[in-house]
Amino acid sequence: MSNEMQKPVIGFSCGDLNGIGLELILKTLADHRLLDFCTPVVFANNKALNFYRKGLADINFNYSSSKDLSRLNPKQVNIYNSWEEEVAITPGQLNETGGKYALLSLQDAANALKAGQIHGLVTAPIHKKNIQSEAFRHSGHTPYLKELFGVNDVVMFMLADNIRVGLVTEHVTLSDVASHITKENILSKLRIMHSSLQKDFGIDKPKIAVLALNPHAGDEGLIGKEEETIIKPAVKEARHHMLAFGPYSADAFFARGQHEKFDAVLAMYHDQGLIPFKSLAIGEGVNYTAGLGANAVRTSPDHGTAFDIAGKGKADHSSFLAATFACIDILAKRNGYAEMRQNPMRKMSARLLANAVDERLAEETEK
Structure with a gap:
C-alpha cells in the first residue's frame, strides 16, 4: 500500500464562526509537513476561510462545490463547503450566526465520520449556549456525538504527554x-x-x-x-x-x-x-471522545472560543495542533501503520511547532 493510500483523511469542523476556530485551523494547516501524514478536509466555507486567511496563512486550498468527499486531493488542504451563502462574520461577538454555522459544519463533519468518509475529526471550539437549537440540545460535542453514533456510553478523555x-x-x-x-x-x-x-x-x-x-x-x-x-x-x-x-x-x-x-x-x-x-x-491538552466505535476518532483542543482575541491573529494553536497529532496517532495505532507513527513533527512538542509557525507567519506579514 502506498503512503498516499495510508494517509488518514482528517476532518476539521470550524467551531463558532466568530471565535478562534478558523484561525486555529489555518495556523495548524500552515505547516505543510502535515500533508505528509494526513489529508485534511475543512468543513466550512471558502469565503469564511478567506476572511480569516488575510495576512495569516498562505495555504493552497482544493475547493470543490460538489460536496464529493471521494475526490480529495491528498497533497492539498481540501474545503468541503457546508454552506454556500455569504455570511457576515463578526469576530469576538456572541450571536446566532456563529452558532448556526458552527452546527452546519459539525453536522457535515460528524456525519462524514459516521459514514466512514473521513477517518478522524478534530473539532474547533463551539459556544455551548448559542449553538443550541432544535437540532442541537446538548451540553457539548461529547453528548452530541454519543447520540449521533448511537453508543451506550462514551468518555471525555483528556490527553497530554x-x-x-x-x-x-x-x-x-x-x-x-x-x-x-x-x-x-x-x-x-x-x-x-x-x-x-x-x-x-x-x-x-x-x-x-x-x-x-x-x-x-x-x-x-x-x-x-x-x-x-x-x-x-x-x-x-x-x-x-x-x-x-x-x-x-x-x-x-x-x-x-x-x-x-x-x-x-x-x-x-x-x-x-x-x-x-x-x-x-x-x-498542549487534548479532549478525546473515547468509545465512539472502532472506526471513529474525534479530538479537540482543551479550551473554548476565546472571543476576546478572535480575529486578532493572537490565538495559540498548540493545543489544536496537539489534537491533530493525537487524532493521527490514535488512527495509526489502531490500524498498525507503524511507519506513520515515526512522525518527525511529533518529536517536537506542539508548542514548539506552534511557535515556529507563529514566527514564520509574523515574518511573512512584515514583508
Missing part, C-alpha cells in the same frame, strides 16, 4: 454530580478507558487510578458515604478485569504526583479532573 484524565460526569451542575456517581457509571467509564488505553495507546496492561468524590476520600464515611457504598465496590468489581485502584483523595493525589504512577486517572466530575489536567498539560 504526561497525564490522561477521564471523567465520570462532564458538563453537569455541581449540585447534580452526586446523583450521577453510581457503580454502573463508574464501571462503564472504566471499561471504555481500559479498552482505549489498550487499543488507542498500545498499553497492554494499563493501570487506572480512581478518584474519590468527597474530601479526604470521605474519611471512612465521616464526610460522605459515596466512597464506601459506591466507588470502592465499583473499583473492587473492576479489578476482576483490569488494574484499577482507589479511591484516592483528589487533592493529595495530584499534589504528590501520584498520577505519574498510572496510565490514566478517572475523576468524578469536571473541575476535579480538568483543573489539575490543564495545570499539568501546559497548553
Whole structure:
C-alpha cells in the first residue's frame, strides 16, 4: 500500500464562526509537513476561510462545490463547503450566526465520520449556549456525538504527554454530580478507558487510578458515604478485569504526583479532573471522545472560543495542533501503520511547532 493510500483523511469542523476556530485551523494547516501524514478536509466555507486567511496563512486550498468527499486531493488542504451563502462574520461577538454555522459544519463533519468518509475529526471550539437549537440540545460535542453514533456510553478523555484524565460526569451542575456517581457509571467509564488505553495507546496492561468524590476520600464515611457504598465496590468489581485502584483523595493525589504512577486517572466530575489536567498539560491538552466505535476518532483542543482575541491573529494553536497529532496517532495505532507513527513533527512538542509557525507567519506579514 502506498503512503498516499495510508494517509488518514482528517476532518476539521470550524467551531463558532466568530471565535478562534478558523484561525486555529489555518495556523495548524500552515505547516505543510502535515500533508505528509494526513489529508485534511475543512468543513466550512471558502469565503469564511478567506476572511480569516488575510495576512495569516498562505495555504493552497482544493475547493470543490460538489460536496464529493471521494475526490480529495491528498497533497492539498481540501474545503468541503457546508454552506454556500455569504455570511457576515463578526469576530469576538456572541450571536446566532456563529452558532448556526458552527452546527452546519459539525453536522457535515460528524456525519462524514459516521459514514466512514473521513477517518478522524478534530473539532474547533463551539459556544455551548448559542449553538443550541432544535437540532442541537446538548451540553457539548461529547453528548452530541454519543447520540449521533448511537453508543451506550462514551468518555471525555483528556490527553497530554504526561497525564490522561477521564471523567465520570462532564458538563453537569455541581449540585447534580452526586446523583450521577453510581457503580454502573463508574464501571462503564472504566471499561471504555481500559479498552482505549489498550487499543488507542498500545498499553497492554494499563493501570487506572480512581478518584474519590468527597474530601479526604470521605474519611471512612465521616464526610460522605459515596466512597464506601459506591466507588470502592465499583473499583473492587473492576479489578476482576483490569488494574484499577482507589479511591484516592483528589487533592493529595495530584499534589504528590501520584498520577505519574498510572496510565490514566478517572475523576468524578469536571473541575476535579480538568483543573489539575490543564495545570499539568501546559497548553498542549487534548479532549478525546473515547468509545465512539472502532472506526471513529474525534479530538479537540482543551479550551473554548476565546472571543476576546478572535480575529486578532493572537490565538495559540498548540493545543489544536496537539489534537491533530493525537487524532493521527490514535488512527495509526489502531490500524498498525507503524511507519506513520515515526512522525518527525511529533518529536517536537506542539508548542514548539506552534511557535515556529507563529514566527514564520509574523515574518511573512512584515514583508
